[in-house]
Amino acid sequence: MKQQLINLITQSLQSLALDQNDLPKISIERTRSKEHGDFACNIALMLAKPLKKNPLEIAEIIKNHIPANDAIERIDIAPPGFINFYLAKSSYHQLLKTILMQQTQFGTSTVGNNKKVLIEFVSANPTGPLHVGHGRGAAYGASLANLLKTVGFNVETEYYVNDAGRQMDILALSIWLRYLQSNHCLVPFPNNAYQGDYVRDIAHELSEKHGKQLMTTPDIFPEELTSEAATQNDPEGTMDQLIALAKSTLGAENYQVVFNAGLSNILDDIRQDLTEFGVDFTHWFSERSLTNTKLETAIAALKKADYLYQKEGAWWFRATDFGDTKNRVVIRENGQPTYFASDIAYHFDKLSRGYDQLVNIWGADHHGYIPRIQAALQALTGSSDKLNVRLVQFAILYRGNERLSMSTRSGSFVTLRQLREEVSNDAARFFYVMRKPDQHLDFDLELAKKHTKDNPVYYIQYAHARIASVVRNLATTAPNWHWEQINDLNVLSEEEENSLMRLIAKYPEHIESAANQCDPHIIAHYLQELSAQFHAYYNTHKVLVEDQKIRDARLLLIMAIQQVIANGLAILGVSAPEVM
RNA sequence: GCCCUGAUAGCUCAGGUGGAUAGAGCGUCUGCCUCCUAAGCGGAAGGCCGCAGGUUCAACUCCUGCUCAGGGCACCA
Numbered sequence: 001m002k003q004q005l006i007n008l009i010t011q012s013l014q015s016l017a018l019d020q021n022d023l024p025k026i027s028i029e030r031t032r033s034k035e036h037g038d039f040a041c042n043i044a045l046m047l048a049k050p051l052k053k054n055p056l057e058i059a060e061i062i063k064n065h066i067p068a069n070d071a072i073e074r075i076d077i078a079p080p081g082f083i084n085f086y087l088a089k090s091s092y093h094q095l096l097k098t099i100l101m102q103q104t105q106f107g108t109s110t111v112g113n114n115k116k117v118l119i120e121f122v123s124a125n126p127t128g129p130l131h132v133g134h135g136r137g138a139a140y141g142a143s144l145a146n147l148l149k150t151v152g153f154n155v156e157t158e159y160y161v162n163d164a165g166r167q168m169d170i171l172a173l174s175i176w177l178r179y180l181q182s183n184h185c186l187v188p189f190p191n192n193a194y195q196g197d198y199v200r201d202i203a204h205e206l207s208e209k210h211g212k213q214l215m216t217t218p219d220i221f222p223e224e225l226t227s228e229a230a231t232q233n234d235p236e237g238t239m240d241q242l243i244a245l246a247k248s249t250l251g252a253e254n255y256q257v258v259f260n261a262g263l264s265n266i267l268d269d270i271r272q273d274l275t276e277f278g279v280d281f282t283h284w285f286s287e288r289s290l291t292n293t294k295l296e297t298a299i300a301a302l303k304k305a306d307y308l309y310q311k312e313g314a315w316w317f318r319a320t321d322f323g324d325t326k327n328r329v330v331i332r333e334n335g336q337p338t339y340f341a342s343d344i345a346y347h348f349d350k351l352s353r354g355y356d357q358l359v360n361i362w363g364a365d366h367h368g369y370i371p372r373i374q375a376a377l378q379a380l381t382g383s384s385d386k387l388n389v390r391l392v393q394f395a396i397l398y399r400g401n402e403r404l405s406m407s408t409r410s411g412s413f414v415t416l417r418q419l420r421e422e423v424s425n426d427a428a429r430f431f432y433v434m435r436k437p438d439q440h441l442d443f444d445l446e447l448a449k450k451h452t453k454d455n456p457v458y459y460i461q462y463a464h465a466r467i468a469s470v471v472r473n474l475a476t477t478a479p480n481w482h483w484e485q486i487n488d489l490n491v492l493s494e495e496e497e498n499s500l501m502r503l504i505a506k507y508p509e510h511i512e513s514a515a516n517q518c519d520p521h522i523i524a525h526y527l528q529e530l531s532a533q534f535h536a537y538y539n540t541h542k543v544l545v546e547d548q549k550i551r552d553a554r555l556l557l558i559m560a561i562q563q564v565i566a567n568g569l570a571i572l573g574v575s576a577p578e579v580m
Numbered sequence: 581g582c583c584c585u586g587a588u589a590g591c592u593c594a595g596g597u598g599g600a601u602a603g604a605g606c607g608u609c610u611g612c613c614u615c616c617u618a619a620g621c622g623g624a625a626g627g628c629c630g631c632a633g634g635u636u637c638a639a640c641u642c643c644u645g646c647u648c649a650g651g652g653c654a655c656c657a
Contacts, residue, residue, distance in 0.1 A: 032600075042599065045637060055637075080637070082600070125657075165657045236656090314655055325583070325653080332655040339657050367584055368652045393585080393651085435593075438585060440650075442592070447606090451619050454606065462619050470616050513596045525594055528604075539612090539621040580619065 002028045004071065005039055005085060012065035013043075016051075016058075030506065037076060037084035038502065044081040055081025092501040093489035099504065099560040100483055107511045107567050112153030118350060119145050121361035122274070123160040126266045127171045128196055130273050130416040133363065136395045136441060138416070139432035139573065141361045142279040143520040144390075146571045151515040156282040156355075160346065163263055164287040165339070169243045170194065171266075172259040176246050178203035179214060179258070186218055188226045190242070192235045202265045210257065216249050273417050277425055278573045290345050295337060298348035298380075299330065307379045317344075322375035322384075344376045351381060358387045359518070364438075367391055390518055395432065395441040423448040429573045430457040434524040456528050457574065460565060463531035465580040467562040470543050474555065477544075483559060486552045496537040497557060503530055504564050511571075520572060527568045534561050 005028045013026075031040045044059035051058060059077045066075060073088040099106045121141030124134045141157065149155045162168075174193040178200050181187060193199075206214065225241055247255050267284075274280070299315075302308050307318050308330065315331035317340075330341040350358055358377075362369075370389050377387045397414055420428050427448040434456065435441045453459045474481060492501070507526070514522040543554045566576040 029596095029599080032602095036600070040599080042638090045599080048637060078600075080600080162657070167657060312655085316655095329655045334655080336655085338655065364585075364651065366652085370584090391585080439593080440586080444592090453618095453620065455619085456605080458619055459605095462617080466617060466620085473616055509596090517596070519596095521594085522596085525604080528594095532604080535620055536622085538616080539618095542616060544616050580617075 001071070001087075001091075002039070004069075005041070008066050008069060008072075009041060009043060009062065009083075011067060012062045015065040016047075016061060030509070031084065034499065034502065036078060036082070037074075037086040039085040039087075041083045041085070042081075044083060048081065059083050089490065089492075092498075092505060093492070095501065095505055096489065096556050096560045097483075099563050100556070103563060104567055104570070106563060107508045108150050108152070109508065109512060110152040111512060112148060112151045112515075114152060114154050115356040116354060117148055117153045117155050117357045117359060118158055118353070118355045119148075119155065119359040119361065120158045120160055120350075122279070123162070124270070125162045125165075125167050126263055126270060127167050128194060128266065129198060130270055132395055132397050132414050132416055132419050132443070135277070135416040135419060135428060136432045136437075137361050137363065137392050138274060138277060138279045139429050140390075140392055140437050140520065142277075143429075143433050143572050144359070144361070144518055146573065147511070147515050147518075147520055147523075150511055150571060153357075157280070158283040158285055159281045161267065161284055161286045163267075164290075164342070166240075166243075168259065168263065170239060171199075171262045172255065173239070173243050173246050174199050175203050175206065175262050176214065176250070176258050179206050180216065182207060183212065183215060185215065187221055190235070190239065192239060198266070198269075202262055205265070206258065206261050209261075214250060214254055214258065220245070220249055273415075277416065277420060278429065285346070285349075287342060287346070290342055290349070294349060295342060295345040298345040299337075299341065301348065302330075302344070302376075302379060305379065317372075317376065317379075319372050319375040322371075322378045324371040324375045328372050340372060340376075343373060344380075347373065347377055347387070348380060351377075351386070360387065360389045361437075362389060362391055364391045364393045388518070390437060392437045393440045395443050397443050397445065399445045419445075426461070426574045427455070427457045430460075430524065433520045433572055436519055436521045456524070458580075459535075460527045460531045460569065461574070461577055462580055463534045464562055464565045464569070464576045465578060466538060467534075467558045467565075468578040470558060471555070471562075473544060481552075481555075483556055486556055488549060489553045489556065491547075491550050491553045492557060494537075494541060496533070496540065497554075500530075500533055500537060500557060500561065503533060504560055507564050507568070523568050523571055527565060527572075530561065530565060530568075534558070 006026050009026050009028075026041065026043055028039050028041050031037055044055040044062060047053075047058050048055040056077060056079065059081050063075050063077055063083055071088055071091045072085055074086045076084040076086070078084055119141055122130070122134055122138050124130055130138070145155050145157050170192075171194055174189075177187055177189050177193065181189065182200070182203055189195075225238055225245070246258075250258065271284075299308070302317060307321070308315050309318065310316070313333035314329045316327045317330050319328045320326060328340055329338050330344065331337055347358070360373075370391075374384065374387060374389070378384045397419075416428075423431075423445060431443055431448050432441070447455055448457075449455075451458055453462075492498070510522055510526045514520055538558075541554070543551065543558060545551050545554075569576045
């Protein structure tokens with residue numbers, strides 16, 4: 001429609017005999033208020049200066065030269081010089097039938113051009129269950145994936161499993177210590193080991209499977225590793241020594257037994273949790289699968305292009321060449337690669353898989369890391385727009401006035417599973433994405449559970465269910481009724497009806513801009529507005545009236561609304577119930 | 581010190597790549613169920629869009645400076 005209007009104006013502009021250089025870009029916008037028609041054009045305002053004429057006069061000339069068109073009912077000029085277009089009713093009537101015909105396809109487009117996009121998100125360390133902070137990334141990533149698919153991208157999703165680092169060793173140690181404790185070997189449990197009950201569960205399972213195979217005696221733990229003083233003076237150093245002790249006591253094979261028990265147990269739990277939450281991944285990429293070869297290949301690529309140099313025994317990446325604040329170590333003095341190095345290798349691997357665009361969704365606490373990873377990608381690809389990093393701010397959970405804290409190690413966190421069970425998947429998915437991601441989110445558990453209009457999820461779902469109910473009622477009096485038989489929609493003349501048709505006509509535009517900005521919350525807000533208008537309409541005008549013409553036209557309208565709500569909710573990962 | 585993100589109604593937040601009179605919800609006050617789901621609707625009150633400049637026909641929106649709030653600045657992962 002916009003393009004059509006632009007064409008009409010372009011034709012009209014020829015009458016002004018303009019110098020090509022004066023010709024600004026023609027932009028057509030939706031009007032904010034219906035008193036200004038459906039679309040507005042500011043071209044006359046832009047031309048006022050070069051033409052040295054009153055914008056109102058210019059607008060008048062343009063208006064008079066616009067060719068007649070069936071889709072346009074009327075054109076108005078408004079001060080200070082806007083040209084307002086009013087669409088013909090018939091184009092809206094046609095839209096209702098289009099929506100019912102296209103069903104779930106309404107709102108989809110091909111602007112993504114089938115480009116391959118990889119969205120990496122959640123990627124939480126497999127050292128414990130997902131907590132509510134991860135939930136926001138999960139909900140946002142899944143909705144963004146749906147959104148980009150809707151506008152025609154070829155989307156894949158990926159979870160990067162950090163199964164190689166020190167945190168995993170701490171987990172293995174924690175499990176082993178719990179195992180020893182449950183087998184009456186009295187060893188102390190450090191404060192900075194993983195405290196959660198799930199560690200005990202995994203240890204218990206280990207006992208059942210492997211009996212006493214992993215046992216030892218308390219006397220192998222030297223005093224300096226177990227005393228209060230030692231753990232307080234250098235807690236992290238003590239942990240490292242305990243890990244070394246575990247490795248040497250258990251031997252490589254048995255250590256792997258403990259390690260793998262932790263990893264597979266927790267990863268299974270995370271997988272199941274996310275699946276139940278409606279969040280699916282195309283790939284689960286293991287950090288350990290980044291072999292030395294892959295790492296060396298990536299490092300070699302950088303070395304070859306002279307982006308690495310040696311200083312103080314370590315290898316440094318020239319990140320400042322690409323706008324980072326300082327250069328970064330990739331290979332330590334001791335020859336070990338840094339985490340940054342394996343991240344480079346990981347992204348090098350992503351690139352080799354042929355994606356047109358990479359999207360990473362990270363917690364806001366990682367933002368300082370962005371310049372260096374962008375720098376690395378720029379060094380590897382020569383382009384700076386291959387990777388798009390979206391930051392997600394923390395979600396702060398409230399129960400009444402109590403602010404709930406989260407910390408995986410202390411074990412006092414609220415898990416995503418607990419949250420889902422308490423407020424339902426639908427409410428959780430909606431609440432997580434109703435705020436834009438770079439805004440702090442206050443997640444109110446009490447509100448999410450309310451079954452009133454205060455709760456936006458139920459408000460929207462209720463609109464959908466109400467429409468479904470009307471359609472069910474119709475079936476009792478007119479079982480053979482079908483929308484395709486309805487052709488006369490001219491009886492839709494109420495103010496609320498016009499307004500609703502205008503609103504659903506905007507749905508595809510909202511989808512497109514939400515996708516452009518990677519902002520699913522736009523859809524959440526749109527659905528709230530649409531639902532509000534529907535509820536108001538429902539209360540003032542009865543649908544199933546005596547007059548069949550009016551009844552049929554109104555049915556078509558509300559069924560179209562129902563379809564739009566269903567489509568929007570699907571993108572957000574929220575169900576659209578028929579009955580509530 | 582440097583960097584990022586915010587600052588809009590009493591509260592929580594929307595306000596495409598500048599447009600016409602800045603919008604919702606909650607809360608407050610107050611009406612509506614012999615009628616398709618009251619998990620709903622209507623009405624009222626509530627604003628110097630953090631402050632000060634600048635660009636523009638036009639600034640909540642863009643630029644600069646400042647104030648305040650949260651976060652980040654490792655040869656940790």
